[in-house]
Each structure stands twice: as structure tokens, then as C-alpha cells.
Amino acid sequence: MQKKTFVTKEQIEEIVKDVPTPFHLYDEKGIRENAVAVQEAFSWNPGFREYFAVKANPNPFLIRILQEYGCGTDCSSMTELMLSDALGFKGGEIMFSSNDTPPEEFVYAAKIGATINLDDFTHIAYLEDLIGDFPETMSLRFNPGGFYRLSNGIMDNPGDSKYGFTKEQIIEGYRILKEKGVKRFGIHAFLVSNAVTNDYYPTLARTLFELCVEIKEKTGVKMDFINLSGGVGVAYRPDEEPADIRVIGAGVQKVYNEVLVPEGMGDVDIYTEMGRFMMAPYGCLVTQAIHEKHTYKEYIGVDACAANLMRPAIYGAYHHITVVGKEDAPHDHHYDVVGSLCENCDKFAIDRPLPEIEMGDYLIIHDAGAHGFSMGYNYNGRLRSAEVLLHEDGTHELIRRAETPRDYFATFDCFGIIPGLVK
């Protein structure tokens, strides 16, 4: 079974004339259409906002596209906060959902007016010590513990995850924040990752909505926003049924009407913090076959490696591969498609049925738009690749240059300790 690519062979042949492989390529049209679909799916909720999870893809050109559709950003670190601030996101458009947070990041988040979403009960006192008065708006992250099951069998284990407050802690947390004069309250939870289903958000919404009713009864705190966070999955495999954001939005609306509206909470804003769903399908890693090896298995070596896309190496994640121009050829070879790292996990595919690959063929590694470039690293002295945006009219634009040896050496040779190393 095949997956469609958003780029043609001719377009790739054009792009490689000025950007050598490997590079990450993004589909502007796809990003825009999906952003519109997300806004429409939640248009029943006037205060809805998607806070794009910057860690999924911190490229400012791409974040600016989402900004046009009213998206905010969800940040987990100082640099992500700095980037959001510099891109002109105003306080309420920046969410700071971090954990194990260094003090200076809380101080900076408060300074730029980001909404702070606390991960831990002890952070209430910690934050107060750091910044004095609490901001007017505060959010707390909930972890129900145990296992979290969806009706289609997807399960995750929040009881084993480091994030969030227990139920007792969160109720006490709202009580304290109310006493301390906080005016606007939010709640957040992220329980299942890459949930390729239309049930996850509605199920999570019910958990959170019912908890918010209980919090109101027990503490008098009425939630202003409920943040369903990220976790909506994408169909990495060609035979998977993709999640349908319109069905998801309608599912959340139904639970909202059932649980919140009768409790007089029909004015609560719904927020999301999707990363993967906003970007993964609209990016791919373009690489070239540079080596073939026939030993106990058949290997194809490409010029990208796990330093460009880490998911297969660290989670055994499936990323579909298209050999450009051979989409319809019989997939009668079984290859391990590998990068050059001195780590045997550096394999984009294992025993993958593919058409016969010749040296110089371009390979498209699909769904790399989120948690792709951003997870990159420099192991083996490999340099981060370029990022290219394919515009709607078919032209392309370099939106991040590739790293050079100079970048790699800069952090020590700014002292000039090795004369002649950095030219």
C-alpha cells in the first residue's frame, strides 16, 4: 500500500539544484488546509485556541503560517518562549507547559505574560517565592494515574508518567491559588500520545469536564479554559485510518453540551496544544541513496541518518518510504534503509518491501514534519540538515540553512583554541 507524496519528482530535481540532500521539506498548502480544518472543527467554541507545540517544529517560518490562523504557541523551554515572544505572540497566546522547570524560565514566562501551566504541586509555592504575586491567570496539569483506556483499545499509562498533579493535589492547588487572588483558571492534561482515533479528545474531555464540575463544587473555582493538550495522532502507516479533526471537534462539543452546559459552564474556552497533528504529515525528509551493501541482509545507505530523524532509532517508529519515480514499480525487494551513524539502531526501515533501489535514487521519508528536525542532534559529528518550504505555487524557499562545520565547532572555537579550524 502506498502513501501519497506532496512533492513531485520534477520538484525534487529542481530543489536539489540549490539545496543538497538530505533536507526536510514542508508542504505549505497542507499546513494551511489543516490549520483551517482545526479552526472549523472547534468553531462551535468561540474562545477556542490551538497552541502549537513548538517542540514539534520550532521553525519560525512554519509557526508564522499557523499564527495567521489564530494559533498560539505552547512552549516547554526558555528558547521556545523567546522565539514565541520574538514572533509577536502576546501573553495570552503563549502557553508555558513545562516540567522540571528551571527558575529563570518561570520568571521569564511570567515577564512576557505567558500562561503558566504548572506541572507539580510544589511549584505553586516555588513560583510564589520566585515572582511574588501570582499572575491573574494560572493553569494546572492533571494526571489521573492508573491506565487510561480508549474505547478502541488504545491505552496509555499515566500512572507511570512524570507529569501532572494527582486529583487530591489539583483540588488543593486550585483552593490555594484562589486564596492567593488568582482570577482566571485553566486545567490541562496529556494522557495518550499519537492517538490515531477520533475518541481520544472526547474521552479526555469527559474526564476533564467532570473533574471541573467537581472542582467547582469543592472549591468554588470555575474553570475559564480547559486545555486538551496534544496527542492527536497521525497515520504513519499507509493502512491506518487518519483521525478526522471535524469528527473529533464534534465529539468534544457533544460532551461539552452534556457535562458543562447543564452546570452553567457553557462559556468555558477549549484549548488544544497539538504538535504532531499540525505538522507531521506536511513534512518529509528527502534523502538520496548513496550506498548499497549485500551481506547477511540487503542494505541501502542514504545520506540522512538518525541525527536528522530520530524516531525510528529511538522508538522503532514506522515512517513510510517512497522511492521517488518508482511509486508504481513492484515492491519486490526487502531492504534495511540505513544512515551512517555508528549505532545499529540507525535504520529508517527494516526488511521493508521497496522497489529495486539504484544509487542516486531519491527517497522520501514521510511524516517527518513533527518531532523530526526538532529532535535532531550532532552525534558522530553529523550536521543538522536544511529545511525547505514548498509553496502552494510549487516554488520553494530555504527556511533554514544546513549546519556547517563552523557551526559545529563554534561553541569551543569561538575561543580560537585550534588555529585554522574555523575558516
Ligand SMILES: *Cc1c(COP(=O)(O)O)cnc(C)c1O
Ligand atoms: C509534546 C507536547 C505537546 C504536543 O504533543 P503532540 O503529540 O505533538 O500533539 C503538547 N503539549 C505538551 C505539554 C507537550 O509536552
